[in-house]
Amino acid sequence: MTTTADTIRLTTAQAIIRWLSNQFIVIDGQEMRVCGGGFGIFGHGNVTCLGEALYGVQDVLPLYRGQNEQGMGFAAAGYAKQWLRQRFMFCTASAGPGTANLLTAAGLAHANRLPMLMLCGDAFLTRLPDPVLQQMENFGDPTFGVNDAFKPVSRYWDRITHPAQVIQSLPAALATLLDPADCGPAFIGLPQDVQGWTYEYPAVFFEKKVHRIRRIGPDAEEIADAIALLQSAERPMIIAGGGVQYSRAVAELTDFAEKHQIPVVETIAGRANMLANHPLNIGPIGVTGSDSANAIAESADVILAVGTRLQDFTTGSWTAFAKEARFISVNAARHDAGKHRSLPVVGDAKLSLRALGAALEYSAPEDWTARAQEERKNWDAYVAQNVAHGNRPNSYAQAIGVVNDLCDKRDRVVAAAGGLPAEVTANWRTLDIGTVDVEFGFSCMGYEISGAWGARIAQREREPDQDTIVFIGDGSYMMMNSDLYSSVLSRKKLIVLVLDNGGFAVINKLQNNTGNESFNNLLADCPTIPAPFSVDFEANAVSQGAIAETVSNPAELADAFKRAKASDRSHVIVMKVDPYEGWTTEGHTWWEVGTPHVTASDKVRKAHVDWEASRDKQRKGV
Numbered sequence: 001m002t003t004t005a006d007t008i009r010l011t012t013a014q015a016i017i018r019w020l021s022n023q024f025i026v027i028d029g030q031e032m033r034v035c036g037g038g039f040g041i042f043g044h045g046n047v048t049c050l051g052e053a054l055y056g057v058q059d060v061l062p063l064y065r066g067q068n069e070q071g072m073g074f075a076a077a078g079y080a081k082q083w084l085r086q087r088f089m090f091c092t093a094s095a096g097p098g099t100a101n102l103l104t105a106a107g108l109a110h111a112n113r114l115p116m117l118m119l120c121g122d123a124f125l126t127r128l129p130d131p132v133l134q135q136m137e138n139f140g141d142p143t144f145g146v147n148d149a150f151k152p153v154s155r156y157w158d159r160i161t162h163p164a165q166v167i168q169s170l171p172a173a174l175a176t177l178l179d180p181a182d183c184g185p186a187f188i189g190l191p192q193d194v195q196g197w198t199y200e201y202p203a204v205f206f207e208k209k210v211h212r213i214r215r216i217g218p219d220a221e222e223i224a225d226a227i228a229l230l231q232s233a234e235r236p237m238i239i240a241g242g243g244v245q246y247s248r249a250v251a252e253l254t255d256f257a258e259k260h261q262i263p264v265v266e267t268i269a270g271r272a273n274m275l276a277n278h279p280l281n282i283g284p285i286g287v288t289g290s291d292s293a294n295a296i297a298e299s300a301d302v303i304l305a306v307g308t309r310l311q312d313f314t315t316g317s318w319t320a321f322a323k324e325a326r327f328i329s330v331n332a333a334r335h336d337a338g339k340h341r342s343l344p345v346v347g348d349a350k351l352s353l354r355a356l357g358a359a360l361e362y363s364a365p366e367d368w369t370a371r372a373q374e375e376r377k378n379w380d381a382y383v384a385q386n387v388a389h390g391n392r393p394n395s396y397a398q399a400i401g402v403v404n405d406l407c408d409k410r411d412r413v414v415a416a417a418g419g420l421p422a423e424v425t426a427n428w429r430t431l432d433i434g435t436v437d438v439e440f441g442f443s444c445m446g447y448e449i450s451g452a453w454g455a456r457i458a459q460r461e462r463e464p465d466q467d468t469i470v471f472i473g474d475g476s477y478m479m480m481n482s483d484l485y486s487s488v489l490s491r492k493k494l495i496v497l498v499l500d501n502g503g504f505a506v507i508n509k510l511q512n513n514t515g516n517e518s519f520n521n522l523l524a525d526c527p528t529i530p531a532p533f534s535v536d537f538e539a540n541a542v543s544q545g546a547i548a549e550t551v552s553n554p555a556e557l558a559d560a561f562k563r564a565k566a567s568d569r570s571h572v573i574v575m576k577v578d579p580y581e582g583w584t585t586e587g588h589t590w591w592e593v594g595t596p597h598v599t600a601s602d603k604v605r606k607a608h609v610d611w612e613a614s615r616d617k618q619r620k621g622v
Helices: 012-020 050-055 069-082 103-111 146-153 163-177 192-196 220-231 242-246 250-260 291-297 349-359 366-387 396-406 420-427 447-462 474-479 483-489 505-513 537-543 554-566 602-612
Strands: 007-011 023-027 030-033 035-040 063-065 088-093 116-122 156-159 185-191 198-202 209-211 236-240 264-266 281-284 302-306 326-331 343-346 412-416 436-439 468-473 495-500 547-551 571-576
Touching: 007 012, 012 050, 012 163, 012 185, 012 192, 012 198, 035 050, 035 069, 035 447, 063 483, 069 088, 069 103, 069 116, 069 436, 069 447, 069 483, 103 116, 103 146, 103 185, 116 146, 116 163, 116 192, 146 156, 146 185, 156 163, 163 185, 163 198, 185 192, 220 302, 220 326, 220 343, 220 349, 236 250, 242 250, 250 349, 264 291, 281 291, 281 366, 291 366, 302 349, 326 349, 366 396, 366 420, 396 420, 396 468, 396 495, 396 554, 412 420, 412 447, 420 436, 420 468, 436 447, 447 468, 447 474, 447 483, 468 474, 474 495, 495 537, 495 554, 537 547, 537 571, 547 554, 554 571
Parallel strands: 023 209, 035 063, 035 088, 088 116, 116 185, 156 185, 236 264, 236 302, 264 281, 302 326, 326 343, 412 436, 412 468, 468 495, 495 571, 547 571
Antiparallel strands: 007 198, 023 030
């Protein structure tokens, strides 16, 4: 390395890492690096140059060794969620399959609007050694490779073909990661030779910079239109999405709802925007929602949607609302604010709610709010019955109830894909704000343990005395459990509940509900498995360094959970649950599923007719 008064000679890799280590943000009055470090698996595409650069900064940009690149991406997503998108982690992978393994994680981050920086190996720019190990050759376009597959799942994509490019590329990538409207994964491809090439970089490029996350104020005319519509409402409702938390607008949401006495329902991503016992919290909405939220949704005439992209599980594939209902969508992203004839308010949720609250002279009719609260009271009674255990088969809901009763109010709960997102969303009673992470934007099996590991890293930075609790089925556990080992190695304790129902039970339920016979989902129904057996999940967890135990029922689970809370390292509790009994049967809206229009099965034909019968309630998006 050589320097002058105005320049510093560095490799491309060294410049990237030096620049990252000098980017800061202020959160709650405390200045910290905006990049919390990274997750890495080294290979021939990143070990010699990027690895060399990272070695010298491991005290300020810690590198966590992953076990699988997809899991690293999930961990980065969990970290970003815990920090409310104010900080991010990078992921580095070698050229070829190592990088390709990050694709699913990039899709998850893109769907959930989460910041994640990918620094991935790429083919040699000179092509002198082509074809190289693990290179995908495109016969008609030699510039086209595996890394180009990330373009659809990245908010920012670049391939560095000269060291000077990072002067433009890095700030552009970071601007994307911190932008409330365009937030999502950023991908930077690093050819193996270019990583080691040098350049005389301007010294000012590496000066410390403190960033701020932009808050876009709403347009005054859009606010005026929204106020006029709200003032005409006879049955108003607020849908609170994940954007409420990312905007740090929970207080403004609560104040607005209380001032105007408008009932609030939560999306899956918006769970834990309000406490379970808040009188205006009417429950989760949609396919995995509550009878209470869905009952008022179908009667509401004006719906204020805040920080939600209104995906199909929220809207019941657009059957959850009256066709004549009017929407106001408050969102930092223009793309989301204008969906389904919404009156858009494009702007930051905190600023927009303040503007609406300051100008709106309105209170919802008392009988409407009272009706919503009565619906919530009835739903609470159902949940209490649903999570209770006694002389009936073990269920997800019972396990959720046990943990809910015993956990600390600031413990973080993580679930994803399978049946547990529905069961957690419906049955979990929020004890404190921002304590629930149900990954359902990409509904990605395998996120649970990896995402919780990333959340735990962030949680240790913010709330070291709290626990991260994972609800995971046996199917997701078998798909990706190696970051249990990561949590042990890095001493980031997790409490993991493995609820074993013998396969992919929730998809088996959907299969049965559409008239099909059980096939290839539960292990017992796989014709290529002559003699299914149960995995010893306890032994598997112990082999990865965790404490583990198996329990027979919810009462034993309660005792085991107390031991897990007292443990000093990751603790796994295994319990079998029934694949057919104990599901939450109330609270669901219709969900559009493609069913056969022609079939030889009378059961499938009848199910198709029954399923399609609800389609006349569907809003057509115009």
